[in-house]
Amino acid sequence: MRALKRLGRATIWHKDAIPASEGELARDVKRWVLPPIDALLILGSAVGLTGGLPSVAIVYNEAVSYAAAVAVLVFAAACLVGVSFPKLWVLEFASKCGLVAVLITYAALLFGLALEGSQSRGFVSGVTAACAVVPMWRIVWLLRERRRRVRARRLGQVLAAQRES
Numbered sequence: 001m002r003a004l005k006r007l008g009r010a011t012i013w014h015k016d017a018i019p020a021s022e023g024e025l026a027r028d029v030k031r032w033v034l035p036p037i038d039a040l041l042i043l044g045s046a047v048g049l050t051g052g053l054p055s056v057a058i059v060y061n062e063a064v065s066y067a068a069a070v071a072v073l074v075f076a077a078a079c080l081v082g083v084s085f086p087k088l089w090v091l092e093f094a095s096k097c098g099l100v101a102v103l104i105t106y107a108a109l110l111f112g113l114a115l116e117g118s119q120s121r122g123f124v125s126g127v128t129a130a131c132a133v134v135p136m137w138r139i140v141w142l143l144r145e146r147r148r149r150v151r152a153r154r155l156g157q158v159l160a161a162q163r164e165s
Contacts, residue, residue, distance in 0.1 A: 010085050017086055034083045037134055041076035041099070045069050055110050055121060068102060075099040079135070093142045096135040103132035 008014060012035075018027045052065030075098040082092025110125035 010087065012084055012086055030083065034134075034138065035080060038076050038080035038083060041131075042073060042080065045073035045076060049073065053106060055113055055124075056106065058113065059109055068106065071102050072099065075102065083138075089142055089145070093139060096139050096142070100132050100135045100139065103128055103135070107132065 009016075011017065012030050018030060048069035049066065052062060053068050054065070056068050057065035075095045078091055078095035079099060082088045082090075082095060107125045107129035110121045110128060114120075114122035114125055
């Protein structure tokens with residue numbers, strides 16, 4: 001039971017997980033927006049494991065199509081773990097970068113197919129590219145949070161050095 005409580009305290013849903021200085025919006029986005037997006041990407045890529053990504057199969061082959069679905073599944077699962085446990089922000093950052101790379105590549109591939117005459121893929125291209133926006137935004141947010149932590153640590157070191165002298 002103690003281990004479960006400790007695990008609960010480590011999650012984004014713990015009342016003290018997000019400093020009040022970040023505000024209500026940050027708290028709500030981190031708790032109630034980002035995890036469902038990752039969960040939906042996990043669900044979609046799990047379904048993709050059975051059928052792959054048809055447009056990738058057209059341009060490449062079934063193996064690449066399957067690998068792309070696996071990549072989205074792995075990256076989305078890592079994103080969910082990373083956002084759920086704030087101390088694992090580096091995992092979230094790396095997996096968001098991978099996820100963005102796969103989504104943008106897939107969107108570009110779909111767009112290319114749409115230009116070649118498969119106009120129906122144009123819509124999916126736009127939706128796929130739009131799905132990459134939230135992870136890109138989160139990458140920027142994570143880097144901003146890291147810069148703040150580094151600045152705060154440096155300021156703490158400067159203040160400690162001043163007190164010692």
